[in-house]
Amino acid sequence: MKRSWLLRLLLVGLVSGLLFEAVGQGQAESKAQSGDVARGKALFVRHCAGCHGPEGGGDGYRFLRGPDPANLTSPSTSKKSEAELIKTSHDGKPNMPPWKTRLSEIESRDVLAYVQTLAK
Ligand code: HEC
Structure with missing residues (x-):
């Protein structure tokens, strides 16, 4: 039981981390262009x-x-x-x-x- 919680937490952390990175990169790119x-x-x-x-x-x-x-x-x-x-x-x-x-x-x-x- 305990273990699956931990896994889920890790997964959520990973996914939101990736999302943040993608958004950050998108902004950096559009800035560089204009x-x-x-x-x-x-x-x-x-x-x-x-x-x-x-x-x-x-x-x-x-x-x-x-x-x-x-x-x-x-x-x-x-x-x-x-x-x-x-x-x-x-x-x-x-x-x-x-x-x-x-x-x-x-x-x-x-x-x-x-x-x-x-x-x-
Ligand atoms: C040593 C003086 C000097 C410096 C420093 C200078 N300029 Fe100029 N600039 C001129 C002169 C003189 C002209 C007009 C040339 C002509 O009419 O043929 C001009 C023209 C221009 C034009 C053309 C405008 C048009 O309508 O075509 C731009 C754009 C420009 N400068 C941008 C800059 C930028 C950006 C910088 C800084 C990175 C800069 N200049 C630094 C002297 C300078």
């Missing part, structure tokens, strides 16, 4: 705000030559797809360094997820 805005914001402040301004308004740094940092709150940026934005930030632009080797794939997604929240 980018984490909070982490993106921290990255933006560290790497991008110097040029693009604290709010992404393009008011960070003025260059002597070439294009000024893009206003990331403008419709011309918010209309772009995530793929286009990733390409730009990976490859860089005149006056903007390429971020491919400086940010991981996940960091790029995070920072661009944040950029996409800047649109006014």
Whole structure:
């Protein structure tokens, strides 16, 4: 009698453990795909705000030559797809360094997820 109770308890524990894990993994995956805005914001402040301004308004740094940092709150940026934005930030632009080797794939997604929240 005692034994079967113990077995059942173990089984329940095992099954709910597995369930929890599955749910946890599902969340981690969907986050990795769309980018984490909070982490993106921290990255933006560290790497991008110097040029693009604290709010992404393009008011960070003025260059002597070439294009000024893009206003990331403008419709011309918010209309772009995530793929286009990733390409730009990976490859860089005149006056903007390429971020491919400086940010991981996940960091790029995070920072661009944040950029996409800047649109006014
Ligand atoms: C050294 C200055 C500088 C830094 C640092 C910088 N940028 Fe830029 N960025 C620019 C400039 C200048 C342009 C505009 C280039 C042009 O108009 O051709 C630009 C353009 C862009 C664009 C294109 C906007 C559009 O509408 O196509 C994106 C996206 C972008 N930057 C994202 C980022 C992100 C994300 C970071 C941080 C990881 C970052 N930038 C850091 C200078 C910078």
